[in-house]
Amino acid sequence: MTELPKIFDPAEIESRWYAHWESNGLFRPERPDATPFTIVNPPPNVTGSLHIGHALDNTLQDIVIRYERLRGKDALWVVGTDHAGIATQMVVERQLNAKQQKRTDFTRDEFVAKVWEWKAESGGTITSQLRRLGCSMDWANERFTMDEGFSKAVVKTFVELHKRGLLYRDKRLVNWDPHFRSAISDLEVETVETKGGFWRFRYPLADGVTLADGSDHIVVATTRPETMLADMAIAVHPDDERYKNVIGKEILQPITGRRFKIVADEHADPALGTGAVKITPGHDFNDFDVGKRAGLKAGEMLNMFDADANVVQTADGLIPDRFLGLHRFKKDGVDGAREAVVAEMKALGFLVPHVTKDKEGEEVSTDFEPRTIQTPFGDRSNVVIEPWLTDQWYVDAEKLAVAPMQAVRDGAIEIVPKTWEKTFFNWMENIQPWCVSRQLWWGHQIPAWFDEDGNSYVAESEAEAQALAGNKVLTRDPDVLDTWFSSALWPFGTLGWPEQSDKLSRHYPNDLLISGFDILFFWDARMAMQGMEFMGEAPWKKLYLHGLVRAADGQKMSKSKGNVVDPLGLIDKFGADALRFFMAAMESQGRDVKMDEKRVEGYRNFATKLWNAARFLQSNGVTASTSHEAPAAALPVNRWIIAETVATVQAIDTAMTELRFDAAANAIYHFVWDQFCDWYIELTKGAMDDETRAVAGWAFDQILVMLHPFMPFITEELWHLTGARSNELIVAQWPQALAAVDSEAQAEIDWLIRLVSAMRTARTELNVPPGAKLPVIVRDASEETHRRLDRQGVALARLGRVESLTFGEPPAGGAAQIVVDEATFILPLVGVIDIGAEKTRLAKALAAAEKERDSLGGRLSNPSFVEKAKPEAVAKAREDHAEKAAEAERLKAALERLG
Template sequence: MKAVELPKAYDPKDFEDRVYEVWEKEGMFRPNEGEGEAFTIVMPPPNVTGILHMGHALNNSLQDILTRYYRMTGRPTLWVPGTDHAGIATQNVVERQLAKEGLRRQDLGRDKFLERTWAVKEKHHDIIKSQLEKIGSSCDWEHERFTMDEGLSRAVRESFVTLYERGLIYKGEYLVNYCPKCGTALADDEVEYKELPGKLWDIRYPYSDGSGYITVATTRPETMFGDVAVAVNPDDERYTSLIGTMLDLPLTDRKIPIIADSFVDLSFGTGMVKITPAHDPNDWQCGKRHNLPAINVLNGDGTLNENCPEKYRNLPATDARKLVVEDLRALGVLGKEVEHNHEVGHCYRCSTVIEPYLSNQWFVSMKGMADKALAAWKNDEFTFYPRRWENTYSHWLENIHDWCISRQLWWGHRIPVWYCEDCGEVIVSRDDATECPKCGSKNLRQETDVLDTWFSSWLWPFSTLGWPDKTADLEKFFPTSTLVTGYDIIFFWVARMIMASLEFLGEVPFKDIYITGLVRDKQGRKMSKSLGNGIDPLEVIDQYGADAMKFTLCYMATQGQDILIDMDSFRMGSRFANKIWNAARFLLMNLEGANLLDSKELTLTTMDKWIYNQLNEATLKVKVAMQGYKFNDGAQAIYDFFWNDFCDWYVESAKHNLYSEDQAVKDRCVTILLDLLAESMRLMHPFVSFISEEIYQKLPNVHDSLITSRYPVFTEERSFKDDALMVSRMQEAVTSLRAVRSELGIPIEKKIRVVIKCDKDFVASDFFAEEKCLIASFVNASELLIDNDGKTDVQGAFPVAGTGYESYVFVREAIDLEKEIDRLKSDLQKNTASLEGVLKKLSNEKFLNNAKEEAIAKEQGKKAEFEEKIEKGNKHLALLKSFL
């Protein structure tokens, strides 16, 4: 057998792209026939106009780990990729492009605008796909879907029509959340509330008979043109006699009544509330109770409309507010003006202030579907990891509102509704309507609104598999196994997918829901463009490689916790990848002249049994971690096994056999090392996929692709507990002897003489005797004696306690005690002087008052450092003096 050359330096740029290209070209991401129940996962589709950030990198890394793991267990495994058309976001991108050309979408017309949007979609889609490939996502690209592709568009239409036929979709004039910038309605859960500084104005409304006035308070004076009443609480004795009184609405020629309604808070402000049904949710409900008119004072772009006096028309609301306040002051009806912070709704896409807006919209009735989704949760039909997110899920469903699904956009699924211009018939159809079924007219007009983006996304787990057709994919891969997503879309997406699946297929769409933490910066802040603290996954890959990024994120992904990272954090994953590379390179370069034996025919030593036991245990730990979605535990298990057990202990122990002149000894050693290396690559492949595949393909003892090989399986036959116990005792002895070296300042290159006295019932006494040369090599001993009868003279040696044995180090033979004591005393003097200087500085009030926080923190760090050095030095000195 010839040695195999790996490049000296680990450079992921040399092979990551090449390895991925082979995987994809060979169709290795496609689901195999497999054994047992399928494992299916659908990718939360990123917005087609976006780019991947660290949140996407984390989410897709965890999905990739699950996919690779279950693929290697032999189960038919499908990871469905895809992108979301992101109605508002994508239309905004295209409209911003047009604005730079001095154009509006209306200048192009709907068809031309959509052509341009599709072109933008294609360009951005290619970017997203290349990024997913770059991070190593092993999704089946042949199953890739887009929320506006032909199949999903048909699924969307089928679901709309079906819900309409079931009486669950309706249209009506309602007060909705409206974004003036995006020009569309939004659902309640698409509004983000932020506390903003504002003002509270008192306005006097005169009695129509001229006998005086009442005072109301408002944060939005410009909406007063939509006032239709003033309400008081019926239990408020101050105003009982005023109920029914008419008021003059300032700046207008209208009169409005005082009415009684119990929603008015007696203790807030004046206890009188102006009622503006078209611009406030509470007022809307009040208006319906009292059969009041709703006067909309806004245009779709957020300016005031024709229902306002002429001088305010077409002004933006904020500009109109200033003018109204000035005019009220001039009229003498403006009371006090006070600062007032209040919660203001903002568009979740563009952060524009939301306006409550009266308009005709399409809605889905949610209560019945929500009840089914709650029942499924209570019946344990699916599980959240971690469980605490069930509270978010259940709270939203228990307090659900009907879902406004229409959007005043052009990009999206156009609502499949047509209106007959001749007889007024409303036609809801799975196919494009061409003729009125009532009067036969062909004079039809299609609804101009499109559906909310989430209306296509809530079908994602089954529409991507071919629904509404009964496809082979739907039969085999639905319901899916796991959903990996962020907590911020539990109600946008997760709950709605469960509702849709129960409604259309009668079962939940997935069994497990893993909610990832957020990726934050080291200060715990959410990564954002405004803070400039984001990390580009592609920059991480360029510097450290995709494996380093994935392993670091996984290693830090403790369930239920956020991940705090900076660019340097990925050094950890890079160091591990380097360790893997160097270990494999070392073994492969020492194959020259060795013959590969049948590893199953070999008789194993205690050390061999121990390493196979450790591999067996690591396999079990990974299995438990994957089943419980404790990704960090899985990463920790492979890290500990490969770095500590395999490299630091087993490979080191095997070196003398690897270099042996005895051919049989070398052949046996090489065979076991290659067997362990191959199985280690299989163990770690889901977590560090590129490097493990690259190394695996170089091994002379394997003849398949790692990605489709079988994952290691825990077996009782490989459970060597007694051997593991003996080796653990040896490790304890070696570690304690190395600690003595460190504590006493004995240089690593200086040999020491050691005696290990074993108790009569010590389980590893024979093993210690057999491996005394190995133990000696681990601690660099000139002589190491295993004493099983207690007769060896150890007078003057330094004792080190062990479990079932005691070690003795002849310290005086290894170091010059007097010289070492003098050195320690000198170091103590220097450190004590340095500490005094730091303490003096920290007690100086002038320094504390004028220095920056970083400078003070630096001095405090020095203080802790010198204190620690002095404490250790004194302990070390006392120890050495005990040998004099």
């Protein structure tokens, strides 16, 4: 047995043990006859690096997989990365730009080859960082969404969905990123508050028609004046009395001269602006829906921008030449379409100025009313997203959503926490067609070919498409698939589908999926759709949704706020075990995790406490246990620690079944710190006989196994330093909660702990010198207490610093009185402390604590403070109030003890 070093060094331990586990195949030991247990990781972007959200997500997964591996399961944690279409293409294009090159300098194949080169050289950053966190994934079978087998699954899925009528081509609005010249998903759109305006314009009514008030025009208000060049209607609320007589009449667009109808639609809010809304269905999602309700077909809707968001001629050719080629906004100092449209409407007399009064009461006129606008930006390009009418491939998500919803209702999929079910159903019941095509070069190229007439042929190969088309000349669709389309196949595509195999049948469905709630719809729901469509059953039995990791003040982390926490920095500072334990202890179902570096440091201290306990045991001749079963024990203290060990195993098992990571972490934490390190070691100091050594060695072994899923590195190290082992801890056997629980021994040691704790508290509160030994007089003790004092007298004398123990009445003078169960324990203090001075000190401190408590209570009972103050200020006041209230109670009890 190697002597434990005095200093616990996480960095050296972590790198050594991870390499050992991986090189020896211990993350996936051969267990063909064991019960399978399978989870898949949410595949991080191949361009990514470990952020704090990854740290939480993967820590929770690793805790589960290590726990199930210790329980003897055939535990498979599927690992891989996502090809991340836009993100990866952007990285490689940026490298080309640094060499004064651009993507279009190369053919598509040449560019894709460069992306593969980049992946080979730099695409493993995130996977190496997951290793530093301790993730025990099946690296030997790592997958990539663009690898050959997975790509085959993607093509198969696309073709099959098309055959089944669940995938089609359609003209609809998409989130268009003019920088990347591609459609992007909602997840890649970030809404930002920007300074904008509300412009009001007069649109003349056609054919001499007037409003009920005699006006010959309608005033419309808009935040996007540039899009009026593609207006196709004016919408008013059907119940708005101002406009009822002109519904169905025509109106003129002043610049283009286009005539279009006034339509009734509840989208128009009579209380907002003028109650009349210009409808540009080719450039606004709400307008698109209004246009459809008004009878416009998508093919008839006007698109006035090209892929770069420059003005182009519409189908009816009415946009004046002077606007063609202008960018939608001002760019590089040159006015854009917005400025040109406003200027022309103003020159024509159709701009309604915004009039306000200055400080002196004088009227001030401006072209627009300043407004804060919720503006969509591409999260990577940082340019304003343009709703753009274009032809794309869509999946009929409404039909695919039916089976997953039924699976949740039937319990085939259990969502944890259950509160997320309502959100799940709300989104699935209102689901929109899923746009799956992207205008990129990097990704799965869509398996569709077009003939010269625009007809499409979907097939797994060009030869099959040609067979469908006959002798027609075909051109392959240049677009690629949305990365969420491929990652939706992760639970079965990673297991070899569409090929049938034992691995697929054994590990599908997966047992559990752990993911952030923020990708419930982008990834989780889509996996459920594809899994049920192609495998006939839900992809996992449980779906666990965790919250976000937020800054200490509760704010969302962002680079712009400067409050982002680097998990690798925390690992460097405190060790991976400490960070992992923090994540588990703070993960309470349904709540976000608030980052707290002090708590991470506290769990590093917890690891040090465990290390020092091992050193103490080693110095007292305690070695590794030779039995999985609890040793025979006669002493109450040993029977007690066995019972506490069994209770902790039971608590962890219950918590893990319910996916209560915080409860599991807290159960092992308090057992290790309180019961074992603080009390068991204290109670057995100087009394280490053979029985106690055997029990201590067994209990410490159980601690290492129970703690391993949370703190794998230090536990594996101590497992080997504390004795000869036949195998590594990572593949050891989980404790069985089968030992008989000795309730009598538990009750006795619990009584002793309560008594010693009460004595220590009283001594501290009354300023008794630490080294002073006090006589103790016991009154009203039961026979059971007498017997306990006989058995535990030596331990009580040592731990409570008791000089003598007698029964009867106390002498006259001040004394501290402690009641434990039915008995009163009296500690005479005459000559030990200045009782009068101590009473004065306690009374003064009590008055100060009560004053502060009542002041804080007054603030908290004031509705004005609670409602108007910052939430963090209210929370701090509540915390301080609770602290002062508890302090006052302690001081009051101390005074009462002195009589």
